[in-house]
Amino acid sequence: MRTKKLDSPGPVIISMVQNIGAPCVPVVKPGDYVQTGQLIADSDSFVSAPVYSSVTGKVLEERFILGINGNLEKTLVIEPEKNEILCEKIAPPVIETRAQLIEAVRKSGLVGLGGAGFPTHVKIGYDSEKFNVDTLIINGAECEPYITSDYREFMENSGDVIKGIKLIMKLCAIPHAIIGIEKNRPIAVKLMRELLETEKNIKVKPLPTNYPQGAEKVLIYNTTRRIVKEGQLPLSEGCLILNVSSVAFIARYAETGIPLISRRITIDGNIVNKPSNYLVPVGMTLGELMKKTDLRLQPDRIIFGGPMMGKSVYDLDTPVCKTTGAVLFFKDMPEYRATSCIRCGKCLRACSMNLMPTEFEKAYEMRDLKRLRKLRVNLCMECGSCSYICPAKRNLTERNKLAKDLLRKEL
Amino acid sequence: MSKFIVEPSPHIRGNNTTDKIMTRVLIALVPALVMSVYIFGIRALYLSIVCVGSCVIFEMLYRRLIKKETEIDPSPAVTGLLLAFCLPVTLPYYMAVIGCFIAIVVVKQLFGGLGQNFANPAITARIVLTLSFTAQMTYWAEPFHYRTGQEALDTVSSATSHGADALSGATPLALAEAGEQVPGLWDLFMGFHGGSFGETSGLALIIGFIFLVLTKVIRSVTPLAFVGTVALGALLAPGESVILHVFSGGLLIGAIFMATDYATTPVSIAGKFVFGVGCGLITLVIRFFSDMPEGVSFAILIMNILTFYIDKITFPKPFGMVRESFVFFKKNKEGKKE
Structure with a gap:
């Protein structure tokens, strides 16, 4: 099923905390009129990424909400208008050197789309004198049940994925790349293999379908047999790991200059009639998303992210953020009571x-x-x-x- | 405003439960029960029912006494059935009930109940019964005695007064020690020989073992290491029969059902291997050099006590862990600084 684009009819709530690192500070005030793709928040800190408006409309207010991590987050509430105007400042960036790439990625507002949300420019901006990175690992091992958004990235935007990989390999001078895909996605493995037939430096590695295959250290071990020591970064083993959606986004940004204002989200769960992927504007609230979803029953638990590591959400005003890979609706899941440990191991x-x-x-x-x-x-x-x-x-x-x-x- | 359930991740759980595991162990014991009824008569079934029933009742009473939630779970039934299998078919019922009390209340519940006991309840109860009622606990009925038309012994009196009754069949190991004719391979394998009623049939126990391994209840490493060690020892020792050592006594039931008890054995695979080999060695020592009959039971009990230490030395190395080398020197350095 192709990804469908969704628009938010109601106000979007854009959080200032979209990533690991420093929260952003709004650069627009309530009452301001913003266009799609316009910068609305930024931070001076290195480990952070700017936030752009995902809609065209008026900023209603600054509101504090309890985020899904349990912290109070500052948000901007924007009332969208019917006709969308793309911000005129948007232009394809000039990317010729590594420094320009890092700068452009920071400007794009990209954070790791796999779920952890680490700002990508920090990752690719590693100290190349300290770390001798020889392998770029593309994380396409979407190991959590239900989620298929990275799989759709392979299927729909395979050209962007390859362009992004080549761009990073060229500018960061990384000789090899490995794309890790779980074996339960044979079509994606086949497609990528066909497209990369002539490329000797980019390998596609089918991985066993085991959870947690997509975890950084597990993925590095299964693709390169290197073991990341405790307290060390993957860089110390010469590996740079990027999520497939992040890489494809970098390629798209280099072409169009449209910052990260929407992302692909899998909507699934045991009461969803047609599980599918949607391109959702960042800041769309759960309530709006639920209205657009074909649900059989009223859900009694809603999860942002996968069922294994995702977070329970209880407030329908909770907005989708850059790192939300899935929204799952469940009802009547089996409930268990904890009993004594029997040391089964x-x-x-x-x-x-x-x-x-x-x-x-x-x-x-x-x-x-x-x-x-x-x-x-x-x-x-x-x-x-x-x-x-x-x-x-x-x-x-x-x-x-x-x-x-x-x-x-x-x- | 609709209400939602909030909980820590993961939001989905596997459908395996403790009750399912215990039920599978019970299922794995059914072949042995069927064989024991076939070999030793209907009293084997009655004795099993008495043991299972009294174990379940003791568990419920104790939990009520200490005002813990009384949950119906199959784990005391497993203990009861295993204990029953370790008893001679002629044992008086009240002695079996005493054994159940020891297993459930003394060994299991006094140490904190399910998963907290350090020794296997069934094994410990068997040892206590053997030491307390030695005559009755080592009185082995002849296989198929119920077919001969004679009354299947009115236990206590007959067992003690008759002594070496015509009906009493010694265990194969005892026969071998006495230099007498031992049962053939087929009789050993099928269980047509003297012994505790549930432990004689190798065939039935091996069926149970295969079932448990296939349903992933137990790991095959402990039983294989245990039986393998005993077999190897018997092979190397002069004048000992490997088959006799493997198929007689409580070796198979001990290795398959008791040395794999979760609560009282090591958790890691390496630890399970060490445990199995240790059990095998102690069994060999007791069988070769001692007159005591309970080689397997004591071996498992002793290794149960060592489990804590085996766990300590065999804990798995975390992925990517950097071992603290020369801990000894480091400590000294820190000490000097202070």
């Missing part, structure tokens, strides 16, 4: 980091910081596999998060 074997979630839980209950540190709770990436597999239905991932938080506070 399934969580250990489910953990792709080889950690011991059941031991974390015990150490956390006793607030044993020394043991938590020794067991390397910090390596946990909160993928949710241990909670998923647990036959006693214990909330292991939740404990891991709490334990990590406890360690962070103690430091």
Whole structure:
């Protein structure tokens, strides 16, 4: 199913916190008239990305909302008008050197579209003297159930994906690239292989369909057999990882100069009649999205992101942000009650980091910081596999998060 | 305003539950139960029902006593059935009930209930019963005695007074030790020999083992390491029969159902291997050098106690972990600074 474009009839709520790093500061005031693609917020900090208006219309107010991460976020509420006017300042950027590429990517407002939302210009702006990066890994291993937005990127914008890869390889002087795609997407693997037949430096690597295949360290190991040491960046192993949608966006931005104002979102769940992908303007609220979705029943739980790592949303005014890859609607999911741990060890074997979630839980209950540190709770990436597999239905991932938080506070 | 459920991720869960796992173990024990009824008569079934029933009742009563939620779950039934399989078919019912009390209340619930006990309840109860009621616990009925028309022993009195009754069949290992004729391979494999009623039939237990491995309830590493070690030991030792050592005594039931008990064995694969080999070695030592009959039981109990330490030394290396080398020196340096 081709991606359909959605427009928001109601006001959009654009959060100033769209990425990991510093929040942005609005550069427009309530009452101002903004055009589509106009800069509305920016920050001086390096680890941040500017925010652009996704609609044409009047800024109604600055509003504080409780974001899905539980923090208070400043937002701009914009009332859209019927006819959309693209901001006249938009022009294709000049990208000839690496510095220009980094500058352009920052200006585009791009953050990692895979879900973590790390500003992409920080990633590609790595210190090339310190890190000898020889492999660009394209993360197309969309491992969470339900989500298909990256898969659609391969299918619909394969040209952009390849252009983006070549651009980054050329300007960052990275000799090799590997595209990792899970084996349950054979059409995407075949398509990319056909398109890249003549390219010797870009390889397509089909990966086993295992969750969490798309996790950074797992992906690096499965594509290059390199192991990222604890506390190190993938760069230290000579790998730069970018999400496939991010790469394709860079190629599109280099051509058109339209900043990141919309993104592809998978809408699915057990009460959605026609699961499909939509191009949704950043800031569209959940309520508006729900009106456009064909739901069988009234949902009782809504998730932003995948079912394994996504966040529960309870407020219909919660806006879609740059990192939202999916919106899932569920009703009457089986509810389980946690029972005693029977030490079956399934969580250990489910953990792709080889950690011991059941031991974390015990150490956390006793607030044993020394043991938590020794067991390397910090390596946990909160993928949710241990909670998923647990036959006693214990909330292991939740404990891991709490334990990590406890360690962070103690430091 | 509609209300939504908010919860930490993950939002979907696997459909495997503790109850399902325990039910699968019960299913895996059914072939052995059927064989035991066939070999030792209907009393094997009655004894199993008594054990399962009293284990479930003890569990419920205890939980009510300490005002914990009383949940009906199949885990005490597993303990009860396993304990029953470790008993001679002639054991008086009240002794079986005492065994169940020891297993459920003393060994399991006093240490915190499901998943918290450090020793296997069934094994420990069997050892306690053997030490308390040695005569009755080592009185082995002859296979198919119920067909001979004679009453299947009115247990206590007959077992003690008759001593070496015509009906009593010693276990193959005891026969071998006494230098007498041991049952043939077929009888050993099918379970047509003396012993605790659930543990004699290798065939039925191996069917259970295959079922448990296929349904991913247990890992095959512990049973294979355990039985493999015993087989290797018997092979290397002069004058010992490998087949006899593998198919007699409680080795198979111990290796398949008790050495794989989650709560009392190591969690990692490496730990499970160490546990299995350790059990095998202790079993060999007891069988070769001791007159005690309970080699497998003591081996598992001793390794249960060591589980904590095995877990400690075999904990899996986290992916990408940098080992703290020369911890000893580091500590000294820090100490000097302070």
